Amino acid sequence: MTTDLGNGRMTTDLGMPTVASDPHHHLRGTEPFPVAAHRALADTQLRQNLGHATRTIRAKRAGVVGEVDDWEELRRAGEGVKADVMARLPELLEQLEASVTARGGVVHWARDAEEANRIVVDLVRETGSDEVVKVKSMATQETGLNEALGAAGIAALETDLAELIVQLSDDTPSHFLVPAIHRNRSEIRDIFLREMPDVDPALTDEPRRLAMAARTHLRRKFLSATVGISGVNFAVADTGTISVVESEGNGRMCLTLPDTLITVMGVEKIVPTWSDLEVFLQLLPRSSTGERMNPYTSTWSGVTPGDGPQAFHLVLMDNGRSNVLASPDGRQALHCIRCSACLNVCPVYERTGGHAYGSIYPGPIGAVLSPQLTGIDGPDDVNASLPYASSLCGACFDACPVRIDIPHLLVQQRAAAVEAHGRPTAQDVAMRAAATAMASPRRFSLAERALRLGRLLGRSGRIRSVPGPGASAWFGARDMPAPPTETFREWWARRDRT
Amino acid sequence: MRIALVATCLGDAMFPQAPRATVELLERLGHEVVFPADQTCCGQMHVNTGYLDMALPLVRHHVDVFSGALSSGRADVAVAPSGSCVGCVRHQHAMVARRGGDEKLARAAEELAARTYELSELLVDVLRVTDVGAYYPHRVTYHPTCHSLRMLRVGDKPLRLLREVRGLTLTELPDAEVCCGFGGTFAVKNAETSTAMLADKMANVVSTHAEVCAAGDSSCLMHIGGGLSRLRSGVRTVHLAEILASTTDGVPA
Numbered sequence: 001m002t003t004d005l006g007n008g009r010m011t012t013d014l015g016m017p018t019v020a021s022d023p024h025h026h027l028r029g030t031e032p033f034p035v036a037a038h039r040a041l042a043d044t045q046l047r048q049n050l051g052h053a054t055r056t057i058r059a060k061r062a063g064v065v066g067e068v069d070d071w072e073e074l075r076r077a078g079e080g081v082k083a084d085v086m087a088r089l090p091e092l093l094e095q096l097e098a099s100v101t102a103r104g105g106v107v108h109w110a111r112d113a114e115e116a117n118r119i120v121v122d123l124v125r126e127t128g129s130d131e132v133v134k135v136k137s138m139a140t141q142e143t144g145l146n147e148a149l150g151a152a153g154i155a156a157l158e159t160d161l162a163e164l165i166v167q168l169s170d171d172t173p174s175h176f177l178v179p180a181i182h183r184n185r186s187e188i189r190d191i192f193l194r195e196m197p198d199v200d201p202a203l204t205d206e207p208r209r210l211a212m213a214a215r216t217h218l219r220r221k222f223l224s225a226t227v228g229i230s231g232v233n234f235a236v237a238d239t240g241t242i243s244v245v246e247s248e249g250n251g252r253m254c255l256t257l258p259d260t261l262i263t264v265m266g267v268e269k270i271v272p273t274w275s276d277l278e279v280f281l282q283l284l285p286r287s288s289t290g291e292r293m294n295p296y297t298s299t300w301s302g303v304t305p306g307d308g309p310q311a312f313h314l315v316l317m318d319n320g321r322s323n324v325l326a327s328p329d330g331r332q333a334l335h336c337i338r339c340s341a342c343l344n345v346c347p348v349y350e351r352t353g354g355h356a357y358g359s360i361y362p363g364p365i366g367a368v369l370s371p372q373l374t375g376i377d378g379p380d381d382v383n384a385s386l387p388y389a390s391s392l393c394g395a396c397f398d399a400c401p402v403r404i405d406i407p408h409l410l411v412q413q414r415a416a417a418v419e420a421h422g423r424p425t426a427q428d429v430a431m432r433a434a435a436t437a438m439a440s441p442r443r444f445s446l447a448e449r450a451l452r453l454g455r456l457l458g459r460s461g462r463i464r465s466v467p468g469p470g471a472s473a474w475f476g477a478r479d480m481p482a483p484p485t486e487t488f489r490e491w492w493a494r495r496d497r498t
Numbered sequence: 499m500r501i502a503l504v505a506t507c508l509g510d511a512m513f514p515q516a517p518r519a520t521v522e523l524l525e526r527l528g529h530e531v532v533f534p535a536d537q538t539c540c541g542q543m544h545v546n547t548g549y550l551d552m553a554l555p556l557v558r559h560h561v562d563v564f565s566g567a568l569s570s571g572r573a574d575v576a577v578a579p580s581g582s583c584v585g586c587v588r589h590q591h592a593m594v595a596r597r598g599g600d601e602k603l604a605r606a607a608e609e610l611a612a613r614t615y616e617l618s619e620l621l622v623d624v625l626r627v628t629d630v631g632a633y634y635p636h637r638v639t640y641h642p643t644c645h646s647l648r649m650l651r652v653g654d655k656p657l658r659l660l661r662e663v664r665g666l667t668l669t670e671l672p673d674a675e676v677c678c679g680f681g682g683t684f685a686v687k688n689a690e691t692s693t694a695m696l697a698d699k700m701a702n703v704v705s706t707h708a709e710v711c712a713a714g715d716s717s718c719l720m721h722i723g724g725g726l727s728r729l730r731s732g733v734r735t736v737h738l739a740e741i742l743a744s745t746t747d748g749v750p751a
Contacts, residue, residue, distance in 0.1 A: 347677045347679070351695065391680065391692070393677035394648030395648070398648060408593075415549075438541070438556055440538070444507070473685075476693070478727075484514050488510040
């Protein structure tokens, strides 16, 4: 059923949940962005860690992107493939289901996070195992799968080094690719010493020693675990091939050693054909880790007898994506390949880190994706604050390998936040007053004359503070020049007469 | 050429030196400047804060005033001494109109946008001049504003203009292309993050030992200048137009 929302906008009821379920609160934070950012900005260690890490990764990315002559064409190709996928998603998903099934895999459909978790928990129970090894995955972060498994008495071990650091410290990830980007190596050593059984008490913060400690810790589990769980970078509809891209090789272990492999993917992760991978396997590593090619790219199609997992389950999860898809503008957000380039170049993210966004999808793309997935419930919803967590500087668009117009989406989501106001807020009233003044030349001139009263506050030519609520937001750290004695239009009129 | 000036609401009310300098510069170069007196505001603040419905009458008013000036033959093109206002005109006006269901306005906005230029674009691309005959004996660093860079893609046009100014020493600003943290209502809605960004911008400005930090947007300069003033840093902010308008005859800048 199609409903006209007015203003030429339509919504289509696909018979799906309109917003994502968020059983473990991984998509919606508990504090508005400015409140959470306040804490992050005061944490000088965090600021140093993030500044150093994002600066390093930005420089690496710029270097490897700069050496590709046809980078802009590649971006346009990536954008084109993704737009095509969104235009015919249902058909491609059915094709993927058929090709995975034909190759011995089992496909499951999950409407939301709870359903995805339930499917995975049941599948693990059927194997009789009480532990699983996990490849780093945003989809299972989104659903809170580890908590759901834990509640069912199943231990989930994160095997990505950074994800392990986060898990051991009972923390939450703050970046797609480098979930522990907010930590430095001495903090990591302390976490390992505290939380890792059998760790060498003489462990130093040398990166190699830290990696060796993690390897020793993980390898025992790789060899004993009978169930592996992964996410997806790309799922190829025509061949039924699933691909996971990684740096460390732990993913390869999880994907090949266990008897049973369970893979959870958001429905947008699909590409039509095998040859489309050509585009994304160039775009992704250069944009994310700043490498020409990532060290490990695993691909598998169903089950291969005698080689690798002998049972393969693919869980196709919607969890709010149909709702995003229904928005002609907003659906661009589903093009995201989770490279995190927009996080690394964002001047806001660099200073606040990922936790301030309250969602496992932080940064510029998270600021538009999270509210689209879970909806905006009124002016006090923390989701309403996320689209404003940007100066609209546009660095995210330039870095995005699939050309998502994030600044435009931020404005669209701001409009959605404004529309969610039940009754007028103070900001609404101020904006209405300004719009009324600016819509008429006469009223605008009157407002300019009223503004001149501000000269009383700044007799030295500078205004250093202004009484009244809200003024401290500007004057806390910034002066303002006193209004001029003559506006431009007054000068122009005076000049015209002489 | 006859050029319609978009003074911008901020330029008109708070920073008249920028539109005045634009007039003086263009007239010195032999062009005729007209000022459509009914102009108010392009609506950028409303658009970028999410008030797209409220922005619609502002967009309509801007398009009416300037399309009128151009179609009546009073002017050939429009110019604004602001990257972000031109960015709004060029990339957002038609979107606001379409969203409001006014396709006719959207088309008119697109036609107007194609003839509206930011100052450095007008000088370099349309008037084909980089040496505007300016004299400005100061040490200057230049902050390329986000919307001029990433919405308009002005590239190095402002720097090409500044390099031709006699007496001017241009010092490179480290991390020049990083946002100063202004972002319109962002500066008050997320004041602490905005200020953290400003702190880094100011540190970079101060590191150049420049006397003057220049930019093509009065709004960003208001932000950077507001911070530099609070710190008593001894660095002042000056609009690009003021530098280009400055001559040995002593136009104050």
